[in-house]
Amino acid sequence: MGELNDAKSDRTDGEGEGDLPPRQASRQTLIDATLDSIAEIGLIRTSVSEIISRAGLSRGMIHLHFQGKENLLVAAAAFSSDRYHKRLGHHLERAKPGPQFRIEALILCDLSEEGLNENIVRTTHEFQGATRAFPMLAPYSDTRDTRLRTYFEQAFEEIFTQLGETDPKLAAQDMTTGLVAMMEGLWVDYLLHPKDFDRAQAARIVFRTLAGILPRYFGLAGALETAS
Amino acid sequence: MGELNDAKSDRTDGEGEGDLPPRQASRQTLIDATLDSIAEIGLIRTSVSEIISRAGLSRGMIHLHFQGKENLLVAAAAFSSDRYHKRLGHHLERAKPGPQFRIEALILCDLSEEGLNENIVRTTHEFQGATRAFPMLAPYSDTRDTRLRTYFEQAFEEIFTQLGETDPKLAAQDMTTGLVAMMEGLWVDYLLHPKDFDRAQAARIVFRTLAGILPRYFGLAGALETAS
DNA sequence: GGCAAAAATGGACGATTGTCCATTTTTGCC
């Protein structure tokens, strides 16, 4: 649903800080510059000077809008995470009915040009790795897996229930863990070799794996219509 | 190989790399301290002061042994990578003959307590993410996938050749990419939730996936003896 | 024990970090 858009006097925002810096445009400029810098030169080298240089703004803006660099990083991670989940929801809405089609939609979303590109993969990976240094980033790094996992798990549970599995919850958990791991690993693969990465091959591999375990629901090309 | 003494009168002392760093003990102490620091507080916060504090040595030692922080990071990455591959080789030697047993050995090695623990996962992930900031670390981050991938690919090619697959090389590539991705993803899973991670479940998931595609070679518990 | 080389020390150094604030510029309402 609609989070962080306008709502001009959103007073209750965040914790109990009294003063609310409003100007939205340069706030977003700072977030964009931060994400660009992280993607391009990494979180380590993303300094305040680097950010304001990319944003074309002055030094004090970060403190004015975010009361420090750390909050800016959190805001950037939140923005990135939110964008990711909006995309997921978008693809889910367009999916045909049936659990196997929701699973297919999520997989194809995560491998599409808009869902899997160098900027996204780099920033995601950087945030993930910075969890130790900046614990407040953890929830946003974790959300990707958590939310994606939930969608997968529900869909798999439907399937295993249909199949009459004795413990559909456990089977769904295992399938989800394996599938999320494979998707995560493909992202790392893309991160390390963006030029050699083949989206079609990646999708084929994922669906071949699913077809091996759930042949009535998945084929090599994706989800199958013929679910009893 | 082992030249750690003599070269006594290499007095040129210019900025060329003529002088050989001799004292091995404190050199290793620095590497260990660096890896510990990276695992514990992350690469971002691993400063020279932090390293020498953990090592119990003095400030100048880094410059004496490594001519700078960057070379120390490279040496630490190289040491970590080397240790990983020695462990892989060890497990490969002990594997029963047959490609499916080599694959099983690699998987179990990568999921064992000695192959998958918080220190290893954290440092590996940190180095992987630092590739953008420190390009000289790239080869050592890449080696893990490359070497593991080679082992898998050869074994799978044997299997697919035995099965009379029309294009055993391509099939082996796909299987390898999927399996490496899944292993990589399980590492990330462990990284984010070391307490909740279940090694037995992880192994079961991997073998269930393999069993789905290669049922004559793998069962839910691991590799099968019955490969005609 | 003497003594030169090696190993190790720890402070100086300039550069850069993130924070903060006194100012200036822009905005928006009368």
Add this chain to the structure above:
DNA sequence: GGCAAAAATGGACAATCGTCCATTTTTGCC
């Protein structure tokens, strides 16, 4: 147009960064 509030500026500041070197301590051979 005037003028107060908001937005934006850019430099001061202490702290920390990594590098480097003059010095001291330890080592090893005669």
